[in-house]
Amino acid sequence: KAGVTQTPRYLIKTRGQQVTLSCSPISGHRSVSWYQQTPGQGLQFLFEYFSETQRNKGNFPGRFSGRQFSNSRSEMNVSTLELGDSALYLCASSLEDRATEAFFGQGTRLTVV
Amino acid sequence: TQLLEQSPQFLSIQEGENLTVYCNSSSVFSSLQWYRQEPGEGPVLLVTVVTGGEVKKLKRLTFQFGDARKDSSLHITAAQPGDTGLYLCAGASSNTGKLIFGQGTTLQVKP
Numbered sequence: 001k002a003g004v005t006q007t008p009r010y011l012i013k014t015r016g017q018q019v020t021l022s023c024s025p026i027s028g029h030r031s032v033s034w035y036q037q038t039p040g041q042g043l044q045f046l047f048e049y050f051s052e053t054q055r056n057k058g059n060f061p062g063r064f065s066g067r068q069f070s071n072s073r074s075e076m077n078v079s080t081l082e083l084g085d086s087a088l089y090l091c092a093s094s095l096e097d098r099a100t101e102a103f104f105g106q107g108t109r110l111t112v113v
Numbered sequence: 114t115q116l117l118e119q120s121p122q123f124l125s126i127q128e129g130e131n132l133t134v135y136c137n138s139s140s141v142f143s144s145l146q147w148y149r150q151e152p153g154e155g156p157v158l159l160v161t162v163v164t165g166g167e168v169k170k171l172k173r174l175t176f177q178f179g180d181a182r183k184d185s186s187l188h189i190t191a192a193q194p195g196d197t198g199l200y201l202c203a204g205a206s207s208n209t210g211k212l213i214f215g216q217g218t219t220l221q222v223k224p
Contacts (some may be wrong), residue, residue: 004155042215042216085171092212100205104156105155
């Protein structure tokens with residue numbers, strides 16, 4: 001059974017640009033959550049999607065958005081990139097919509113220069 | 114706001130030593146998970162504990178869920194350099210549907 005796949009693994013962008021990250025959950029999992037991880041702040045919750053609907057949202061500005069498709073694949077978008085957006089972005093998939101075991105992808109390392 | 118506090122934040126020990134990492138909260142969780150993360154990689158699920166007082170063993174790792182389901186501990190016996198990494202606990206709240214993560218414990222085991 002394939003795990004959670006995130007693409008791309010590494011990304012370098014310039015301030016002001018926008019970026020789209022992709023996540024394919026484990027087959028059969030319908031919940032996808034996104035997290036931002038930085039050395040100083042730890043794992044910060046961005047948002048969670050279940051059956052194409054955003055179920056929970058963290059305290060991030062509107063520049064951070066996401067969506068989920070009918071096949072459960074999810075994308076997150078960050079517009080008008082800032083230097084502080086440099087981080088490891090992690091996607092986690094879960095079987096159900098409520099808080100259950102989360103399985104993480106390898107992450108996308110975003111560097112904003 | 115639900116919070117999970119992990120302690121210690123950093124731990125550097127010699128190979129062969131024992132250690133315990135704690136995860137505490139004032140909130141009750143329906144389950145609690147422990148993850149291990151290596152640099153540049155995603156966290157890997159080690160174990161899920163569900164019942165208050167539950168103890169689970171994974172080779173040299175022993176996980177315990179507090180009786181009141183508010184806290185948990187991870188004990189490593191005879192630590193090895195391969196145990197080096199970031200250990201994260203995460204509490205699942207059936208009320209909010211959220212997974213709350215602790216700040217993590219960075220463990221370094223020196224050969």
